[in-house]
Amino acid sequence: MTHKEPIWTKPFISLFLTNLSVFIVFYGLVSTLPLYAKDALSRTDEEAGLLMTIFLLSAIIVRPFSGKLLDIVGKRKMLLIGLFFYLVCTILYYFITPFTGLLTLRFFQGIWFSIVTTAAGSLAADIVPKARRGAGLGYYVMSTNLAVVVGPFIALFIIQSYSYDALFIVMSILMIVGALVALLIPEVEIERIENRPKGFTWNDLFEKRAMPIALLASLIAFSYASVLSYLSIYAQEKGLLPLASFFFVIFAAVMLVTRPFTGRIFDEKGPAYILIPGFLLFFFGLLLLSFMSTPGLFLIAGAFVGLGYGALVPSMQTLAIQSTTYQRSGYATATFFTLFDSGLAVGSYVLGVVAVYFGYRNLYLLASILVLAVLVFYVFVIRKRHN
Secondary structure, eight states, X not given: OOOOOOSOOHHHHHHHHHHHHHHHHHHXXXXXXXXXXXXXXXXXXXXXXXXXXXXXXXXXXXXXXHHHXXXXXXXXXXXXXXXXXXXXXXXXXXXXXXXXXXXXXXXXHHHHHHHHHHHHHHHXXXXXXXXXXXXXXXXXXXXXXXXXXXXXXXXXXXXXXXXXXXXXXXXXXXXXXXXXHHTTOOOOOOOOOTTOOOSOOGGGTOOGGGHHHHHHHHHHHHHHHHHHHHHHHHHHHTTOGGGHHHXXXXXXXXXXXXXXXXXXXXXXXXXXXXXXXXXXXXXHHHHHHXXXXXXXXXXHHHHHHHHHHHHHHHHHHHHHHHTSOGGGHHHHHHHHHHHHHHHHHHHHHHHHHHHHHHOHHHHHHHHHHHHHHHHHHIIIIIHHHHO
């Protein structure tokens, strides 16, 4: 029996906890800042929506440059710098009340969120054993999956029981803990490339070998935007709004329960054994949402969407990193998230237009058809190319 290198080492646990704190703050603020803008600042729904848009915009703008930054400054050092400024931005929510100031703060926090998540994702790829990257990165992504539920739950509880000021204080304390834990993460030694080209080139923005799988991931993100941006509105339309939070609890729970198995299958049998079922599950979940009319079907759809999404995204991220050299894992990570975030942003806008003109049922139908098209493309083009 061969000895497997451990995944849950002290550096990995530290990185897991740091990423968890970053995303708890991210999802906590995403779920409550629109309410803060409307209730405390008397802003419209459209203005409240800008708080997410401008955050995502700055993250997308900066993401392609983050790989080069990690290369020049160092992954651990850039992670710590990013965490410091992300923490400062979190603290400033307590002090800034003008809406224009809040928008500016969101823009700058998006920059540091982009750098922190790229650095942390790249360090995770370096820390986990190479032969167990599928399982290791899958476990790492579990920190984000946990935050999907924990962040909104904590944030909504605080604003309902206490105040928005209390929310900003708790979020700041969580980030202080996350930043302190990051100090325990060691610098990973990576062989430097000799005779590196001077100046700035296309290769400093994107890792071309990661582009095919990252493009597919952007289409999955496009479809996922239907869940992230419009599920609560659709649930309200169907008279199921009280169940929306349970949808996300089930969504996250199935991802957490199945993650150990999917990661191991990815490493031992290959990506197709996870990606093909993942596409089908995600497709079926979105299709169920399109035609659902009862609470039971709504929650079952949450399970299928969680199973599919939880199988696809960590596996695609792993494939993007495995497509290139060890030294360029930072560039591959940046490329993956640049296209993924872009898919989310474009999907949120385009699917919103679809909802206005054709209704939410057709929005989810379109999203499911797109997933099916990506599956066909993967099976007959991407997978065949790698066989």
